[in-house]
Amino acid sequence: MLIRKLFKFENAHIVRNCTSDRCRRSIHGHSYQVELILEAHRLDHGQMVYDFGLLKGQIRDIIDSFDHAICFWNQDDEGYIASCKQYSARWISLPVSPSAEQFSRFFFFLADTILRQTITHNGEGDVTVHSVIVHETATGYAQCFRADVENEQMGLLKLQDFEFSEQVQIEWADPQMFEKMKQGLTFENPLVEHSVRVDG
Numbered sequence: 001m002l003i004r005k006l007f008k009f010e011n012a013h014i015v016r017n018c019t020s021d022r023c024r025r026s027i028h029g030h031s032y033q034v035e036l037i038l039e040a041h042r043l044d045h046g047q048m049v050y051d052f053g054l055l056k057g058q059i060r061d062i063i064d065s066f067d068h069a070i071c072f073w074n075q076d077d078e079g080y081i082a083s084c085k086q087y088s089a090r091w092i093s094l095p096v097s098p099s100a101e102q103f104s105r106f107f108f109f110l111a112d113t114i115l116r117q118t119i120t121h122n123g124e125g126d127v128t129v130h131s132v133i134v135h136e137t138a139t140g141y142a143q144c145f146r147a148d149v150e151n152e153q154m155g156l157l158k159l160q161d162f163e164f165s166e167q168v169q170i171e172w173a174d175p176q177m178f179e180k181m182k183q184g185l186t187f188e189n190p191l192v193e194h195s196v197r198v199d200g
């Protein structure tokens, strides 16, 4: 079974080397919509794949990092990167260019990392990220599956190659969240009191 949670944010970027002239050499913004699709073959004690509310923790925070921020490819021009950092308190440095395709790849990668490092407490089953859809505009989206994240031709994704500005980090519920992700530390879901007896 699949479930879907929708996230929204506003972000600015340039996507270098693409064919669209407006896109490759002018800073522009999009109202992004991100669909995180999770899959499991059994339900938890609440008879859910994964409680939607649990997706409003670290996963929401990491996606919300991009809200009212500018993001750039770390291979971009040094002067451009310096200006982004100088004039925007909220910025993200990426190991890949910020196309819709790469947004879907790294959101899959980041959500998958958080999910793998999360200790669950409500009988959740084999919950995994199935895919991530990133709508860049009302008419265009990219959808990433696990094989795309692992496809090195599309660019290597490593946590240490992402950088979030100080302002982005201090707005997370836990400013140490990304450090914990990089160190492989665990996140823990709340304990659940059951009012109806659950077997198994």
Ligand SMILES: Nc1nc2c(c(=O)[nH]1)N=C([C@H](O)[C@H](O)COP(=O)(O)OP(=O)(O)OP(=O)(O)O)CN2
Pocket (backbone or CB within 6 Å): 015, 018, 020, 023, 028, 098, 099, 100, 101, 136, 137, 139, 140
């Ligand atoms: N495959 C991709 N193509 C394009 C991307 C992308 O990330 N992946 N990005 C862009 C630009 O960022 C651009 O702003 C969006 O392009 P486009 O769909 O042409 O935008 P419009 O709002 O003008 O679309 P309409 O359908 O005309 O409303 C370019 N391409």
